[in-house]
Structure formats: structure tokens, C-alpha cells
Amino acid sequence: MKTVVDFLKKSQTQYIATIGTDGKPKVRPFQFKLEEGGKLYFSTTNDKQVYKEITQHPYVELCACGENWSWLRLSGKVVFSQDRSIKSRILEEAVPLIKAVYKTPDNPLWALFYLDEATATIANLSGNPPETFRL
Amino acid sequence: MPNASNPVNAVTDFLIKSQVQYLATIGMDDKPKVRPFQFMLEEGGRLYFCTSNQKPVFKELQKHPYVEFCASGANFSWLRLNGKVVFSKDLGLKARIQEASPLVKSIYQTSDNPIFEIFYLDDAVATIADFSGNPPRTFQL
Numbered sequence: 001m002k003t004v005v006d007f008l009k010k011s012q013t014q015y016i017a018t019i020g021t022d023g024k025p026k027v028r029p030f031q032f033k034l035e036e037g038g039k040l041y042f043s044t045t046n047d048k049q050v051y052k053e054i055t056q057h058p059y060v061e062l063c064a065c066g067e068n069w070s071w072l073r074l075s076g077k078v079v080f081s082q083d084r085s086i087k088s089r090i091l092e093e094a095v096p097l098i099k100a101v102y103k104t105p106d107n108p109l110w111a112l113f114y115l116d117e118a119t120a121t122i123a124n125l126s127g128n129p130p131e132t133f134r135l
Numbered sequence: 136m137p138n139a140s141n142p143v144n145a146v147t148d149f150l151i152k153s154q155v156q157y158l159a160t161i162g163m164d165d166k167p168k169v170r171p172f173q174f175m176l177e178e179g180g181r182l183y184f185c186t187s188n189q190k191p192v193f194k195e196l197q198k199h200p201y202v203e204f205c206a207s208g209a210n211f212s213w214l215r216l217n218g219k220v221v222f223s224k225d226l227g228l229k230a231r232i233q234e235a236s237p238l239v240k241s242i243y244q245t246s247d248n249p250i251f252e253i254f255y256l257d258d259a260v261a262t263i264a265d266f267s268g269n270p271p272r273t274f275q276l
Binding site: 013015016017018019024025026027028029057059060061062063065071073075097 | 155157158159160161165166167168169170171199201202203204205207213215217266
């Protein structure tokens with residue numbers, strides 16, 4: 001878990017792939033928020049298209065690049081959470097831009113989620129086999 | 136001649152500067168997949184990419200040819216580019232792509248390597264957005 005969390009943090013931006021409401025794949029930049037109790041948390045707002053997509057089709061994959069031409073692929077099933085303490089932690093650790101989006105843990109637009117059945121793979125161009133992590 | 140007002144130029148500039156794009160497909164398990172990818176070149180208004188027909192992504196593209204790419208740019212901007220994958224057998228273009236990319240050349244060696252595949256996007260639409268408050272720019276390519 002630590003290897004995956006470290007990779008996510010260092011990459012800063014991840015790209016989340018979803019299946020669109022038109023049945024075609026979609027991908028946009030996303031940001032890992034934090035790990036708590038072995039769960040990887042992400043968040044969005046429920047007025048966005050991506051929220052509709054993950055509600056309709058909860059399986060997603062995220063990808064990010066790291067050092068030395070390495071990359072991470074992380075897949076799992078989206079599970080929404082109303083955990084107020086995690087929302088508070090995210091706000092404490094957030095940059096001003098993110099704080100401005102969510103404002104308070106009680107913001108009704110806030111859609112916090114973690115990945116269930118999560119699997120991560122870290123690969124590179126070294127010729128060594130990828131490392132797989134069941135989280 | 137390059138034309139600054141040509142929408143494909145704004146998109147190719149963004150793709151080249153971003154270096155890495157992320158390609159989303161629908162997997163053989165019907166779940167979304169995404170991996171790093173690299174834009175190769177633009178030719179005749181078409182955006183070309185390449186892969187190996189030995190990879191899972193090739194099977195995915197055969198089964199479900201609609202894809203989306205995403206890349207980040209300067210000042211927290213990002214590009215989303217979607218379209219329908221069309222494979223090409225053009226050996227001249229395959230050679231040009233290998234000449235343009237030492238990495239691709241090192242992997243496939245020759246333009247007629249039977250595992251080397253190139254494709255472009257048909258019905259391509261790109262959107263460039265940022266946090267400026269300005270609306271995203273959309274380009275029909």
C-alpha cells in the first residue's frame with residue numbers, strides 16, 4: 001500500500017478513465033486525496049458529468065506517470081462515502097484551489113469516494129515484469 | 136504550410152508539448168482502461184498514434200474503437216481528445232513515424248514489422264480547458 005500511495009502522491013496528477021453516459025470511454029485529470037484505513041480516497045462534486053458516469057458505471061481505472069519512465073495503473077470499484085472526518089482531513093491538507101471548491105465538510109455537492117477491490121500495477125520500460133498490488 | 140488559425144495546429148502543439156497522453160479504452164472485461172501513450176505525428180489533418188498488435192490495447196481497439204486521450208499542459212490546462220480509431224497500413228507513414236521516434240524505432244526496428252500498427256482518429260473532437268474561468272475551447276478536427 002505504501003508503494004502505491006507514495007507513487008500517487010509524487011505523481012501529483014492522475015488520469016481517471018470512466019465509461020461515459022454515451023458508452024464511450026472518458027478520461028480527465030484527477031487528484032488522489034488520501035489513504036485511510038487501507039482505502040484510497042478521491043473526490044469530486046455531484047454536479048459534474050464524471051459523477052453521473054461513476055454512479056452509472058462504478059468501475060474505473062486511474063493512470064499516472066512516475067520517475068524513470070515508470071507508470072501506475074490503479075483500478076477498482078467506486079464506493080461513495082459520507083465520512084465527515086475524512087472530508088475534514090482533505091480540507092486541512094488541501095491547496096487553496098481545492099478548499100475553494102469544497103469549502104466545508106457539509107457541502108452537499110461533495111462526492112467523496114474510495115476504491116473497493118483495488119488493484120495497482122507499477123511498470124516501466126526496464127524489461128522487468130510489472131509489480132502488482134492487491135489493496 | 137502551417138496555418139496558425141487551423142484548429143489542428145492548436146491541438147498538435149498541445150499534444151507535442153505534453154509529451155505523454157493518457158489513452159482511455161473499454162477493456163475486454165467492459166471496464167475502462169487507461170495507460171500512457173504518445174502522439175506521433177499529424178498528417179493531412181489526421182492525428183497518428185502507434186502500438187503493437189500483441190498488446191491488450193490493440194484487442195480493445197478492435198472491439199471498441201471509440202477512445203479518449205487526456206494530457207496536461209501549461210498553467211493547469213488540459214486537453215481531452217476523442218474519436219474513432221482507424222488503423223492504417225500506410226508503410227510510408229509507418230517509416231516516418233519510426234524516423235520521428237527513436238523509442239518506436241528501437242522497439243519495432245523496421246516499418247514492415249508485422250506487429251507494428253499505426254492508427255489515426257476519425258471524427259476527432261478536442262477540448263482544451265483550464266481554471267481561468269474562460270469557457271473550454273472545442274476543436275472539430
